[in-house]
Amino acid sequence: MIFHEYLTTRKTIEQLVNIAKEHGFNWNEDQVKLYCLLDPFIYETELGQWAVKVDDRRQTILGAIEKALEKRPMTKIDPNIIEQLPNDMIVPHHEVIEVAVSTGRYESPRENIIRVKRK
Incomplete structure (x- = not known):
């Protein structure tokens, strides 16, 4: 929200x-x-x-991103990352993208995609 x-x-x-x-x-x-x-x-x-509680929320989202990307270089936010979040946590796509991009390790080439940043 x-x-x-x-x-x-x-x-x-x-x-x-x-x-x-x-x-x-x-x-x-x-x-x-x-x-x-x-x-x-x-x-x-x-x-x-x-x-x-910014840090807890950010860490939870980042953990979901990392888990969804464990065995692949690219993943969809919905459903792959959203499924990794707690059921009571509502996170808009733009927030997932913002958290991912802010780490410097990931990028979002499209609205529903997160991928490991290419060097």
């Missing part, structure tokens, strides 16, 4: 409502809070702000 990329820095619920509206979601504060409570990777800080 859209919040993960924004929650690498803490945000108030009001800021999240504005982010949701910028992305075309007409959610009120209660709806945004419910979404955040249901997402296992988003947590509320002691100050009432919201953040995401």
